[in-house]
Amino acid sequence: MSLVPVLSCPTVPLSNGLQIPILGLGTSHFGGFSHEAVVYALAECGVRHIDTAKRYNCEERLGKAIKDSGVPRRDLWLTNKLWPGDYGYKDAKRACLESCSAMGVDYFDLYLMHWPEAESLTSGCSNREMRAETWRALEELYEEGICRAIGVSNFLVSHLEQLKEDCSVVPHVNQVEYHPFQQPKPLIDYCRKEGIVFEGYSPLAKGQVFSDATVQQIAEKHKRTAAQICIRWSIQNGVVTIPKSTKNNRIHENFQVFSFQLDEADMATLGGLHDGRHVTWDPTNVK
Numbered sequence: 001m002s003l004v005p006v007l008s009c010p011t012v013p014l015s016n017g018l019q020i021p022i023l024g025l026g027t028s029h030f031g032g033f034s035h036e037a038v039v040y041a042l043a044e045c046g047v048r049h050i051d052t053a054k055r056y057n058c059e060e061r062l063g064k065a066i067k068d069s070g071v072p073r074r075d076l077w078l079t080n081k082l083w084p085g086d087y088g089y090k091d092a093k094r095a096c097l098e099s100c101s102a103m104g105v106d107y108f109d110l111y112l113m114h115w116p117e118a119e120s121l122t123s124g125c126s127n128r129e130m131r132a133e134t135w136r137a138l139e140e141l142y143e144e145g146i147c148r149a150i151g152v153s154n155f156l157v158s159h160l161e162q163l164k165e166d167c168s169v170v171p172h173v174n175q176v177e178y179h180p181f182q183q184p185k186p187l188i189d190y191c192r193k194e195g196i197v198f199e200g201y202s203p204l205a206k207g208q209v210f211s212d213a214t215v216q217q218i219a220e221k222h223k224r225t226a227a228q229i230c231i232r233w234s235i236q237n238g239v240v241t242i243p244k245s246t247k248n249n250r251i252h253e254n255f256q257v258f259s260f261q262l263d264e265a266d267m268a269t270l271g272g273l274h275d276g277r278h279v280t281w282d283p284t285n286v287k
Protein backbone atom coordinates (compact mmCIF):
# COMPACT_ATOMS: atom_id res chain seq x y z
CA MET A 1 0.00 0.00 0.00
CA SER A 2 1.27 3.46 -0.90
CA LEU A 3 1.50 5.89 2.04
CA VAL A 4 1.68 9.02 -0.10
CA PRO A 5 -1.32 10.86 -1.58
CA VAL A 6 -2.36 10.14 -5.15
CA LEU A 7 -3.59 12.98 -7.31
CA SER A 8 -6.93 12.30 -8.90
CA CYS A 9 -5.56 12.57 -12.41
CA PRO A 10 -7.45 11.29 -15.47
CA THR A 11 -5.62 8.92 -17.78
CA VAL A 12 -5.54 8.51 -21.56
CA PRO A 13 -5.70 4.99 -23.02
CA LEU A 14 -2.92 3.88 -25.35
CA SER A 15 -3.70 1.53 -28.24
CA ASN A 16 -2.26 -1.39 -26.21
CA GLY A 17 -4.62 -0.75 -23.29
CA LEU A 18 -2.18 0.98 -20.93
CA GLN A 19 -3.39 4.19 -19.30
CA ILE A 20 -1.04 7.17 -19.26
CA PRO A 21 -1.78 9.89 -16.66
CA ILE A 22 -2.77 12.99 -18.63
CA LEU A 23 -0.55 15.26 -16.50
CA GLY A 24 3.09 14.59 -15.65
CA LEU A 25 6.16 16.39 -14.40
CA GLY A 26 8.87 17.27 -16.93
CA THR A 27 12.61 17.31 -16.31
CA SER A 28 15.24 18.83 -18.59
CA HIS A 29 18.94 19.45 -19.07
CA PHE A 30 19.28 23.18 -18.32
CA GLY A 31 18.28 23.69 -14.67
CA GLY A 32 15.62 21.05 -15.15
CA PHE A 33 16.21 18.80 -12.20
CA SER A 34 15.77 19.25 -8.48
CA HIS A 35 15.87 16.32 -6.08
CA GLU A 36 13.71 18.16 -3.57
CA ALA A 37 11.09 19.07 -6.19
CA VAL A 38 10.76 15.52 -7.54
CA VAL A 39 10.38 14.11 -4.02
CA TYR A 40 7.85 16.86 -3.25
CA ALA A 41 5.88 16.19 -6.45
CA LEU A 42 5.64 12.47 -5.77
CA ALA A 43 5.30 12.42 -1.99
CA GLU A 44 3.28 15.60 -1.35
CA CYS A 45 1.42 16.40 -4.60
CA GLY A 46 0.51 12.88 -5.63
CA VAL A 47 2.17 13.20 -9.06
CA ARG A 48 2.49 9.78 -10.70
CA HIS A 49 3.95 10.57 -14.13
CA ILE A 50 7.49 11.77 -14.79
CA ASP A 51 9.06 12.56 -18.15
CA THR A 52 12.80 12.40 -18.65
CA ALA A 53 15.45 11.61 -21.28
CA LYS A 54 19.03 10.40 -21.35
CA ARG A 55 19.79 13.79 -22.91
CA TYR A 56 18.72 15.58 -19.72
CA ASN A 57 21.63 14.01 -17.87
CA CYS A 58 19.72 13.38 -14.66
CA GLU A 59 18.79 9.69 -14.88
CA GLU A 60 20.77 8.61 -11.80
CA ARG A 61 19.64 11.57 -9.69
CA LEU A 62 16.05 11.10 -10.80
CA GLY A 63 16.14 7.40 -9.96
CA LYS A 64 17.40 8.29 -6.48
CA ALA A 65 14.71 10.96 -5.99
CA ILE A 66 12.00 8.46 -7.00
CA LYS A 67 13.32 5.97 -4.45
CA ASP A 68 13.54 8.65 -1.75
CA SER A 69 9.90 9.62 -2.41
CA GLY A 70 8.73 6.23 -1.19
CA VAL A 71 6.40 5.81 -4.18
CA PRO A 72 6.57 2.21 -5.38
CA ARG A 73 7.78 1.79 -8.95
CA ARG A 74 4.55 0.07 -9.98
CA ASP A 75 2.53 3.18 -9.02
CA LEU A 76 4.55 5.47 -11.27
CA TRP A 77 4.45 6.21 -15.01
CA LEU A 78 8.02 6.75 -16.16
CA THR A 79 8.86 7.96 -19.66
CA ASN A 80 12.44 8.01 -20.94
CA LYS A 81 13.89 8.83 -24.38
CA LEU A 82 16.58 7.45 -26.63
CA TRP A 83 19.02 10.09 -27.87
CA PRO A 84 19.91 10.13 -31.63
CA GLY A 85 23.57 9.44 -30.78
CA ASP A 86 22.35 5.98 -29.72
CA TYR A 87 20.32 5.24 -32.87
CA GLY A 88 20.87 1.95 -34.69
CA TYR A 89 19.66 -1.50 -33.65
CA LYS A 90 22.44 -2.54 -31.27
CA ASP A 91 23.13 0.88 -29.80
CA ALA A 92 19.45 1.49 -29.10
CA LYS A 93 19.10 -1.76 -27.16
CA ARG A 94 22.26 -1.10 -25.19
CA ALA A 95 21.27 2.50 -24.44
CA CYS A 96 17.84 1.49 -23.16
CA LEU A 97 19.30 -1.10 -20.79
CA GLU A 98 21.94 1.40 -19.62
CA SER A 99 19.20 3.95 -18.93
CA CYS A 100 17.24 1.39 -16.91
CA SER A 101 20.33 0.60 -14.92
CA ALA A 102 21.21 4.31 -14.40
CA MET A 103 17.71 4.90 -13.02
CA GLY A 104 17.63 1.69 -11.01
CA VAL A 105 14.48 0.39 -12.72
CA ASP A 106 13.64 -2.80 -14.60
CA TYR A 107 11.38 -1.20 -17.21
CA PHE A 108 10.08 2.06 -18.63
CA ASP A 109 6.37 2.67 -19.04
CA LEU A 110 7.13 4.56 -22.24
CA TYR A 111 10.34 4.82 -24.25
CA LEU A 112 10.57 7.33 -27.09
CA MET A 113 12.89 7.99 -30.01
CA HIS A 114 13.74 11.58 -29.05
CA TRP A 115 14.14 13.12 -32.51
CA PRO A 116 13.58 11.97 -36.13
CA GLU A 117 17.16 12.58 -37.27
CA ALA A 118 20.18 10.39 -36.48
CA GLU A 119 23.26 12.15 -35.06
CA SER A 120 25.50 10.50 -37.62
CA LEU A 121 24.74 8.19 -40.51
CA THR A 122 26.92 5.36 -41.77
CA SER A 123 27.52 5.79 -45.49
CA GLY A 124 24.68 4.72 -47.71
CA CYS A 125 22.16 4.74 -44.84
CA SER A 126 19.33 7.28 -44.91
CA ASN A 127 17.59 8.82 -41.91
CA ARG A 128 14.53 6.83 -42.84
CA GLU A 129 16.50 3.56 -42.71
CA MET A 130 18.12 4.56 -39.43
CA ARG A 131 14.74 5.37 -37.90
CA ALA A 132 13.36 1.99 -39.04
CA GLU A 133 16.39 0.06 -37.75
CA THR A 134 16.18 1.85 -34.40
CA TRP A 135 12.44 1.28 -34.21
CA ARG A 136 12.97 -2.46 -34.67
CA ALA A 137 15.10 -2.41 -31.52
CA LEU A 138 12.29 -0.59 -29.68
CA GLU A 139 9.78 -3.15 -30.96
CA GLU A 140 11.91 -5.92 -29.44
CA LEU A 141 12.31 -4.02 -26.16
CA TYR A 142 8.52 -3.75 -26.16
CA GLU A 143 8.05 -7.47 -26.81
CA GLU A 144 10.52 -8.26 -24.02
CA GLY A 145 8.57 -6.05 -21.57
CA ILE A 146 11.50 -3.71 -20.91
CA CYS A 147 9.39 -0.93 -22.42
CA ARG A 148 5.67 -1.27 -21.67
CA ALA A 149 4.90 1.16 -24.49
CA ILE A 150 7.06 2.68 -27.23
CA GLY A 151 6.78 5.89 -29.14
CA VAL A 152 8.45 8.75 -30.90
CA SER A 153 8.99 12.44 -30.32
CA ASN A 154 9.09 15.38 -32.72
CA PHE A 155 7.93 13.14 -35.58
CA LEU A 156 5.96 14.74 -38.40
CA VAL A 157 3.29 13.00 -40.48
CA SER A 158 5.89 12.13 -43.15
CA HIS A 159 8.13 10.38 -40.57
CA LEU A 160 5.16 8.48 -39.15
CA GLU A 161 3.98 7.42 -42.60
CA GLN A 162 7.43 6.04 -43.44
CA LEU A 163 7.65 4.19 -40.14
CA LYS A 164 4.25 2.64 -40.83
CA GLU A 165 5.53 1.30 -44.16
CA ASP A 166 8.83 0.07 -42.71
CA CYS A 167 7.85 -1.46 -39.33
CA SER A 168 5.08 -3.36 -37.59
CA VAL A 169 4.26 -1.73 -34.24
CA VAL A 170 2.50 1.63 -34.61
CA PRO A 171 4.00 4.08 -32.08
CA HIS A 172 1.82 4.32 -28.99
CA VAL A 173 2.67 8.00 -28.48
CA ASN A 174 4.11 10.97 -30.37
CA GLN A 175 5.47 13.66 -28.02
CA VAL A 176 5.54 17.06 -29.73
CA GLU A 177 5.76 20.76 -28.78
CA TYR A 178 2.27 21.98 -27.91
CA HIS A 179 1.04 25.22 -26.32
CA PRO A 180 -1.30 28.03 -27.42
CA PHE A 181 1.30 29.43 -29.86
CA GLN A 182 2.17 26.03 -31.36
CA GLN A 183 -0.84 23.87 -32.27
CA PRO A 184 0.03 21.38 -35.01
CA LYS A 185 -3.59 20.47 -35.79
CA PRO A 186 -3.05 18.29 -38.91
CA LEU A 187 -0.43 16.28 -36.99
CA ILE A 188 -2.79 15.87 -34.01
CA ASP A 189 -5.60 14.74 -36.34
CA TYR A 190 -3.27 12.28 -38.07
CA CYS A 191 -2.06 10.81 -34.76
CA ARG A 192 -5.60 10.36 -33.48
CA LYS A 193 -6.72 8.75 -36.74
CA GLU A 194 -3.81 6.28 -36.51
CA GLY A 195 -4.36 5.46 -32.82
CA ILE A 196 -1.22 7.33 -31.69
CA VAL A 197 -1.68 9.29 -28.45
CA PHE A 198 -0.62 12.91 -28.89
CA GLU A 199 1.52 14.17 -25.99
CA GLY A 200 2.44 17.85 -25.75
CA TYR A 201 5.68 19.26 -24.34
CA SER A 202 6.61 22.83 -23.30
CA PRO A 203 2.95 23.57 -22.35
CA LEU A 204 3.98 26.96 -20.93
CA ALA A 205 6.01 27.74 -24.06
CA LYS A 206 9.02 27.82 -21.69
CA GLY A 207 7.46 30.80 -19.90
CA GLN A 208 6.41 32.79 -22.99
CA VAL A 209 2.71 32.34 -22.16
CA PHE A 210 3.08 34.46 -19.02
CA SER A 211 3.39 37.74 -20.90
CA ASP A 212 0.46 37.09 -23.23
CA ALA A 213 -2.44 39.51 -22.55
CA THR A 214 -5.13 37.05 -23.70
CA VAL A 215 -3.85 34.30 -21.41
CA GLN A 216 -3.64 36.82 -18.55
CA GLN A 217 -7.26 37.94 -19.13
CA ILE A 218 -8.58 34.37 -19.05
CA ALA A 219 -6.52 33.72 -15.91
CA GLU A 220 -8.08 36.76 -14.20
CA LYS A 221 -11.56 35.65 -15.24
CA HIS A 222 -11.08 32.23 -13.58
CA LYS A 223 -8.96 33.52 -10.66
CA ARG A 224 -6.25 31.09 -11.73
CA THR A 225 -2.67 31.58 -12.86
CA ALA A 226 -1.57 31.77 -16.49
CA ALA A 227 0.25 28.44 -16.01
CA GLN A 228 -2.93 26.77 -14.77
CA ILE A 229 -4.92 28.16 -17.71
CA CYS A 230 -2.47 26.81 -20.31
CA ILE A 231 -2.15 23.42 -18.62
CA ARG A 232 -5.93 23.17 -18.26
CA TRP A 233 -6.41 24.16 -21.92
CA SER A 234 -3.97 21.46 -23.02
CA ILE A 235 -5.51 18.64 -20.98
CA GLN A 236 -9.03 19.80 -21.86
CA ASN A 237 -7.99 19.23 -25.46
CA GLY A 238 -7.16 15.64 -24.49
CA VAL A 239 -3.41 16.20 -24.80
CA VAL A 240 -1.03 14.46 -22.37
CA THR A 241 0.78 17.41 -20.77
CA ILE A 242 4.17 17.60 -19.00
CA PRO A 243 5.00 21.02 -17.52
CA LYS A 244 8.47 21.31 -16.02
CA SER A 245 9.24 23.06 -12.76
CA THR A 246 11.95 22.71 -10.16
CA LYS A 247 10.04 24.78 -7.59
CA ASN A 248 7.70 23.11 -5.08
CA ASN A 249 5.13 25.93 -5.11
CA ARG A 250 4.94 25.94 -8.92
CA ILE A 251 4.59 22.16 -9.10
CA HIS A 252 1.74 22.40 -6.64
CA GLU A 253 0.14 25.16 -8.74
CA ASN A 254 0.62 23.32 -12.04
CA PHE A 255 -1.16 20.21 -10.75
CA GLN A 256 -4.19 22.11 -9.37
CA VAL A 257 -6.05 22.01 -12.67
CA PHE A 258 -8.72 19.38 -12.16
CA SER A 259 -11.26 21.42 -10.18
CA PHE A 260 -12.18 24.03 -12.80
CA GLN A 261 -13.07 24.08 -16.49
CA LEU A 262 -12.52 26.49 -19.32
CA ASP A 263 -15.70 27.29 -21.22
CA GLU A 264 -16.07 26.97 -24.97
CA ALA A 265 -15.31 30.64 -25.56
CA ASP A 266 -12.03 30.42 -23.54
CA MET A 267 -11.03 27.28 -25.41
CA ALA A 268 -11.72 28.95 -28.75
CA THR A 269 -9.83 32.13 -27.75
CA LEU A 270 -6.77 30.15 -26.65
CA GLY A 271 -7.12 27.98 -29.76
CA GLY A 272 -6.82 31.17 -31.80
CA LEU A 273 -3.39 32.12 -30.39
CA HIS A 274 -1.43 29.80 -32.70
CA ASP A 275 1.31 31.75 -34.48
CA GLY A 276 3.51 28.79 -35.38
CA ARG A 277 6.43 29.70 -33.13
CA HIS A 278 8.67 26.97 -31.74
CA VAL A 279 10.28 27.51 -28.34
CA THR A 280 12.27 24.29 -28.44
CA TRP A 281 13.30 22.75 -31.76
CA ASP A 282 11.64 22.43 -35.13
CA PRO A 283 11.75 19.14 -37.09
CA THR A 284 10.28 20.67 -40.31
CA ASN A 285 13.47 20.16 -42.35
CA VAL A 286 14.27 16.65 -41.16
CA LYS A 287 13.90 14.27 -44.11
Ligand SMILES: NC(=O)c1ccc[n+]([C@@H]2O[C@H](COP(=O)([O-])OP(=O)(O)OC[C@H]3O[C@@H](n4cnc5c(N)ncnc54)[C@H](OP(=O)(O)O)[C@@H]3O)[C@@H](O)[C@H]2O)c1
Nearest residue numbers: 026027051153201202203204205206227243244245246250
Ligand atom coordinates in the same frame (compact mmCIF):
# COMPACT_ATOMS: atom_id res chain seq x y z
N1 LIG B 1 10.63 15.55 -26.53
C1 LIG B 1 11.25 16.69 -26.60
O1 LIG B 1 11.98 16.98 -27.57
C2 LIG B 1 11.08 17.71 -25.51
C3 LIG B 1 11.53 19.03 -25.70
C4 LIG B 1 11.34 19.95 -24.67
C5 LIG B 1 10.70 19.55 -23.50
N2 LIG B 1 10.30 18.26 -23.32
C6 LIG B 1 9.66 17.82 -22.06
O2 LIG B 1 8.62 18.72 -21.71
C7 LIG B 1 8.85 19.25 -20.42
C8 LIG B 1 8.34 20.67 -20.31
O3 LIG B 1 8.87 21.49 -21.31
P1 LIG B 1 9.83 22.77 -21.06
O4 LIG B 1 10.60 22.57 -19.82
O5 LIG B 1 10.56 23.01 -22.34
O6 LIG B 1 8.84 23.99 -20.92
P2 LIG B 1 7.57 24.42 -20.05
O7 LIG B 1 7.10 23.34 -19.16
O8 LIG B 1 6.65 25.05 -21.00
O9 LIG B 1 8.16 25.62 -19.17
C9 LIG B 1 9.11 25.41 -18.18
C10 LIG B 1 9.54 26.78 -17.65
O10 LIG B 1 8.46 27.42 -16.97
C11 LIG B 1 8.80 27.66 -15.61
N3 LIG B 1 7.58 27.38 -14.83
C12 LIG B 1 6.98 26.18 -14.66
N4 LIG B 1 5.84 26.32 -13.97
C13 LIG B 1 5.70 27.64 -13.70
C14 LIG B 1 4.72 28.40 -13.01
N5 LIG B 1 3.65 27.83 -12.48
N6 LIG B 1 4.92 29.75 -12.92
C15 LIG B 1 6.00 30.34 -13.46
N7 LIG B 1 6.97 29.66 -14.14
C16 LIG B 1 6.82 28.33 -14.25
C17 LIG B 1 9.96 26.73 -15.29
O11 LIG B 1 10.86 27.30 -14.37
P3 LIG B 1 11.22 26.62 -12.93
O12 LIG B 1 11.75 25.25 -13.18
O13 LIG B 1 12.23 27.57 -12.39
O14 LIG B 1 9.92 26.63 -12.17
C18 LIG B 1 10.67 26.66 -16.66
O15 LIG B 1 11.49 27.78 -16.84
C19 LIG B 1 10.37 19.10 -20.24
O16 LIG B 1 10.71 19.12 -18.90
C20 LIG B 1 10.62 17.76 -20.89
O17 LIG B 1 10.27 16.72 -19.99
C21 LIG B 1 10.45 17.35 -24.32
